[in-house]
Amino acid sequence: MLELDQIGFSIPRGGGEQALLQDISIRVNRGHFMAIVGPSGCGKTTLLRVIAGLNEESEGHIRWEGRDLAEDGDLEPSEVGYVPQFSIAFDELTVEESVESAVRLRVQTRSGAQVEEIADTVMEQVGLTELRDRRVKVLSGGQKRRLGLALELVSDPTLLLCDEVTSGLDPKSEREIVELMHELSEDGRRIVINVTHSLGGLHLYDSVLVLFAGRVVFHGPPDQLAHYFSVENAEEVYPSLANREPDDWARSWARHADAYYEAAIKAEPDQLEGAHEPAPVPGPLAQFWVLLARRWRIFFRDRTGLLLHLAMLVGFPLLVVIFGLDGIPQPKHVPAGADLMEKLAAQQAVAADNLKIGGLISGLIMFQVILLTLMGSNNSAREIAAERPIFEKEKFGGLHVSSYIASKVCFLAVLVLVQALWMGVFVQLCIPALPGDIVTRLLILILVNSAMCAICLGISGLMKTPEQATLLSIYLVGFQLPLSGAVLALPGWLEPLARPLISAFWGWSGSLSSMKN
Helix, strand or coil, rough: CCEEEEEEEEEEEECCHHHHHHEEEEEEEECCEEEECCCCCCCCCHHHHHHHHHCCCEEEEEECCEEEHHCCCCCCCHHHHHHHCCCCCCCCEEEHHHHHHHHHCCCCCCHHHHHHHHHHHHHHHCCHHCCCCCCCHCCCCHHHHHHHHHHHHHCCCCEEEEEEECCCCHHHHHHHHHHHHHHCCCCCCCCCEEEECCCCCHHHCCEEEEEEECCEEECHHHHHHHHHHHCCCCHHHHHHHHHHHHHHCCCCCCCHHHHHHHHHHCCCCCCCCCCCCCCCCHHHHHHHHHHHHHHHHHHHHHHHHHHHHHHHHHHHHHHHHHHHCCCCCCCCCCCCCCCHHHHHHHHHHHHHHHHCCCHHHHHHHHHHHHHHHHHHHHHHCCCCCHHHHHHHHHHCCCCCCCHHHHHHHHHHHHHHHHHHHHHHHHHHHCCCCCCCHHHHHHHHHHHHHHHHHHHHHHHHHHCCCHHHHHHHHHHHHHHHHHHHHHHHHHCCCCCHHHHHHHHHHHHHHHHHHHHCC
16 A cells, blocks of 8 residues: 655745645555646656655655655665656667566566566567567657556566656557556556546546645546536546635645545455565676676667767777878987087987977877877767666666666776777887887877776766767867866966866876887
8 A cells, every 4th residue: 555644845946945745645555546637837747756756755754555665764676666758768779678678677587588588478568579679769659658667567566656658649549558557557466656647538547636736636536526626527627726726725625535535445455466575686796797788789789879989990090190101200310420510500400300200209199199088088978968867767776876887887998998909009000110118108098098988977977968968078178189288387276177187188298208218
């Protein structure tokens, strides 16, 4: 049983508190299918997130199976499923791969056969068996909503929370999704709660909860909805709400609740067949390998991204080599035995030649490190920001953050090693006269790429959208060239702040230092 006792939720606003939910008290038994409806901005999604534990209630108590979640601990990841408004899955994966990935991340299994068995069962439940080999990006809106449900059903949750999963669908697809959610609640064990704007098809629900300005104004059987609001049909409920203040509606419901409320609540089964303990979540190491394998699969299937990486890997070293095709002249020396005037002239000529050689070498090194900073930025600028909704969803389902970060570091480390080593080795092969120890120079190039990759990964983790992360990372790359040479002339108070962000400065100066002799 799910019980909400005088739940309130407020947010800071204008130096005070703004209440988004007030005095929400409801009870929902197992085997119940409930709709949460109300005008836009009335608090439907906020209430769902409070129930899920994504938002912490400001007041009141939430009880699940008799335990107070604030005092006795949150719901286990396998007890609750949260289906967002839009399907959250990787476009490059197939339906089957998406479901199996969810199984491996959320359910501790004994073998690959058990993973396949769970995935097959879930896909059959939601009607996706025939589409198992189809890529997510080609699914229709209704099929993506089914996939969203499938990803939550892999852990067989007893509380399934759906946030407007029928929004934007055609009437036929909407009806099919509602019927599917109704079927999922009929086993007598699972509670299914669906937030919806639509007031059509309410007959499939066991009860309807109407919110208005964050208050409960009705919770009862759908066939009593029109009667309570004194309208001809459910479609007229929203306009009727505007006729009275939210507080008036809430007080009215408090007086009449008993007459409607008990009729909406089915008797809870005393015994349930197949009841089970919450499934344990896989350990961090197991999740790490699943995430890493999935990331590489997506990398090789993303043709646009893969072509961009290959273009940089091949094209950038070629750009460097072009400026050194004529080779690097050997330093000249002042001839021995010359008179004073000849020595002075020779010294001037040698100094001029050596300056040109030094400038050429310095330019080649700078070009390498700048291009590697650009590659590092491209590697990681969107890595977290582009999949933030998926990460947040999987974290809610029990994903260990350490596994996620470790998988990103390992994936990016391979890219960094390939890019830096290829850059250094290719340039050295094409310009063998480039002085200095190749091993030292390769190490510096790896560090340059790693530094920019790490900084941009941090940016990606902080930004809300991939566009913001990309823009800021591009700006950071753009600062490398001018500030690498000007860093020594910065004001004393600014220099310590600038230097950690200018990996090209360290790569350029470090490489030149290794070539001094």
